[in-house]
Amino acid sequence: MDNKVKFNTKNLDLFYGDFQALKSINMEICENEVTAFIGPSGCGKSTFLRCLNRMNDLIDCVDIKGEIIFDGKDINGDIDVINLRTRVGMVFQKPNPFPMSIYDNIAYGPKCQGLKDKAKLDTIVKDSLERAALWDEVKDRLNKSALGLSGGQQQRLCIARTIAMNPEVILMDEPTSALDPIATLKIEDLMQSLKKLYTIIIVTHSMQQAGRISDKTAFFLMGEVIEFNETPKIFTNPDDKRTEDYITGRFG
Amino acid sequence: MTQKIKDTIVKGVVYLATGITLCVLLFIIGFIFIKGIGLINWNFISRDYNDTTFYAFVQESNSPTTLDEKVQENKSDYDKKYETPLEAPVYVESIGAEITKVLYKNYTTEKEQFIISYISKGSPLLSAVNSNGTSIDVSTDFVLESVNGNEFTGMSTEEVKTLINDQSGELKIKMVEPGGGIRSNIITTLYMILLSLVVALPIGIFGAIYLTEYAKPGKIVNAIRFAAECLAGIPSIIFGLFGMAFFVVALNFQISLLSGSLTVAIILLPVIIRSTEEALKTVPIAFREGSLALGATKLQTIFKIILPCAVPGIATAVLLSIGRVIGESAALLLTAGTVAQIPGTLFSPGSTLTVQAYYVTKEEGNIEMACAIGIVIIVIVIILNILSRIASDKLNVFNKE
Numbered sequence A: 001m002d003n004k005v006k007f008n009t010k011n012l013d014l015f016y017g018d019f020q021a022l023k024s025i026n027m028e029i030c031e032n033e034v035t036a037f038i039g040p041s042g043c044g045k046s047t048f049l050r051c052l053n054r055m056n057d058l059i060d061c062v063d064i065k066g067e068i069i070f071d072g073k074d075i076n077g078d079i080d081v082i083n084l085r086t087r088v089g090m091v092f093q094k095p096n097p098f099p100m101s102i103y104d105n106i107a108y109g110p111k112c113q114g115l116k117d118k119a120k121l122d123t124i125v126k127d128s129l130e131r132a133a134l135w136d137e138v139k140d141r142l143n144k145s146a147l148g149l150s151g152g153q154q155q156r157l158c159i160a161r162t163i164a165m166n167p168e169v170i171l172m173d174e175p176t177s178a179l180d181p182i183a184t185l186k187i188e189d190l191m192q193s194l195k196k197l198y199t200i201i202i203v204t205h206s207m208q209q210a211g212r213i214s215d216k217t218a219f220f221l222m223g224e225v226i227e228f229n230e231t232p233k234i235f236t237n238p239d240d241k242r243t244e245d246y247i248t249g250r251f252g
Numbered sequence B: 001m002t003q004k005i006k007d008t009i010v011k012g013v014v015y016l017a018t019g020i021t022l023c024v025l026l027f028i029i030g031f032i033f034i035k036g037i038g039l040i041n042w043n044f045i046s047r048d049y050n051d052t053t054f055y056a057f058v059q060e061s062n063s064p065t066t067l068d069e070k071v072q073e074n075k076s077d078y079d080k081k082y083e084t085p086l087e088a089p090v091y092v093e094s095i096g097a098e099i100t101k102v103l104y105k106n107y108t109t110e111k112e113q114f115i116i117s118y119i120s121k122g123s124p125l126l127s128a129v130n131s132n133g134t135s136i137d138v139s140t141d142f143v144l145e146s147v148n149g150n151e152f153t154g155m156s157t158e159e160v161k162t163l164i165n166d167q168s169g170e171l172k173i174k175m176v177e178p179g180g181g182i183r184s185n186i187i188t189t190l191y192m193i194l195l196s197l198v199v200a201l202p203i204g205i206f207g208a209i210y211l212t213e214y215a216k217p218g219k220i221v222n223a224i225r226f227a228a229e230c231l232a233g234i235p236s237i238i239f240g241l242f243g244m245a246f247f248v249v250a251l252n253f254q255i256s257l258l259s260g261s262l263t264v265a266i267i268l269l270p271v272i273i274r275s276t277e278e279a280l281k282t283v284p285i286a287f288r289e290g291s292l293a294l295g296a297t298k299l300q301t302i303f304k305i306i307l308p309c310a311v312p313g314i315a316t317a318v319l320l321s322i323g324r325v326i327g328e329s330a331a332l333l334l335t336a337g338t339v340a341q342i343p344g345t346l347f348s349p350g351s352t353l354t355v356q357a358y359y360v361t362k363e364e365g366n367i368e369m370a371c372a373i374g375i376v377i378i379v380i381v382i383i384l385n386i387l388s389r390i391a392s393d394k395l396n397v398f399n400k401e
């Protein structure tokens, strides 16, 4: 696969106050691929993911060194954060639909960008829900509160909400950890179909999931990327002993 | 064994304390109700505190109405409280009403007057109009002072009857609607609530937004918070003095609705800021992150996501504020005055219910009326409580199906 490089990080260090959570990360993430981050709890996967759309701005004591090049520009430099976040969407670990109707949840992002045309909004809502494989389940209750949906539906709604912005990259932080196996499978299928259109980066604790859905996998440990390679290679023949230990469950 | 005894003692103390609290509460409320309930009727709520004098134009009845014997037996539904009859009631055919000469006294005056003690069914008084042509609700306890310019002072009831019956055509009767009501105080209280909230709510909410969403935690924020807490603890007479010196004198707003409501608005600010801040803080961070991750700006996030979530909390703040305005007396006494009238403009004085209760107790020793006002206040507070609960339920974004 010779896809274009979407994200390129160079010597990325991140500090929470005095604590260094990321240590000199160099990684190239390619377009139209699913990249999975695996690693033990607290190793910095979420932290790294949140760097990519600058969600760490919300935390006060964060200090970032190094570069994150996105389509040729350093996103920590002089760029428009709002624009970056419309191009790099994010789905969180816990489904977080807004306490408003299903329709309004999807229309929220486009409306914030100033889109007012009701007909266009309607199409966006329908399209996004269809692409998130949720349309059939909710088409009769678009004006009901999103909080009435099941956990799995809520998470797909959050994905639909992200798709509605038509982003280039979708970041997903353990999107299925709160869901049952069937809902999980639905979301995995969804990712496979979405990957043709978007670049997907996913954090997961499930080896099987990483193996099933990702093209490339990065193994994080204590804030470092130990190994980053094609997924089959990581799972069958890793270069590093620590990766092998983690994957086979002999870790720690 | 000793543990058991200790437990029993502690339990006893707890029950005792609860019992005492309950008893005191019941006693106070009971006292107010028993003392005041006698005054509560529609007239009390719908009439002004001061007597109102006006001219009523009445078409003299051509076929004189006769006294309805049956009703006459229990016609004594006029307010006898301040009145002692001096002469027997007399029926005046041409106005279809019975008048009585009474010694009328309230807490300040005492004089002889003719009052309407009974109005028969076909009485022309029922279709009386004032000089503008609007109809008047003449009722039994209005005072009659003159007819077509002939004063009644010094006359006997029979003389008055003859005088009225001798007139022909349209009668121009000077009447007095007795005061003693609290309509102006109710309206002033509502004005005061509305005005002070209009001033304090936006400032308080924006202040709370600044404190929770924008201000970097540090010395300045702590100082502001500390100041707000201190403000909340300062007795309201101090605010009253400030309002007096600043709004009334320095800005020359006079003792008025405006001075009063601005002073109360200052008193409300800490309450509103604090409860709004609490409400904003409880909005889950996941909503903020979700919104920002969709490319919303901070401002959009605050106004479209965070504030709607905080509405129930803000509704609580409004309720607390209303309670505060209703309960406020010291500060308003100094800034809005004790004149029981409906403020015509922002710069006219007016007294709220609580101030009026203070005033009638202190100046007239009229505890009964104060208690009656107390009942009205309690009822208003209960109604507001229910309303705000309904409102916050309706507005609560988490409740919607």
Ligand SMILES: Nc1ncnc2c1ncn2[C@@H]1O[C@H](COP(=O)(O)OP(=O)(O)OP(=O)(O)O)[C@@H](O)[C@H]1O
Pocket (backbone or CB within 6 Å): A016, A019, A021, A039, A040, A041, A042, A043, A044, A045, A046, A047, A048, A059
């Ligand atoms: N806001 C914060 N302030 C200080 N330290 C933090 C903060 N967030 C995370 N950390 C620390 O940074 C390290 C990496 O955290 P991160 O959330 O990225 O781990 P993770 O790999 O996503 O773990 P998990 O799999 O449990 O989600 C952890 O040691 C954590 O304690």
Ligand SMILES: [Mg+2]
Pocket (backbone or CB within 6 Å): A045, A046, A047, A173
């Ligand atoms: Mg994580």
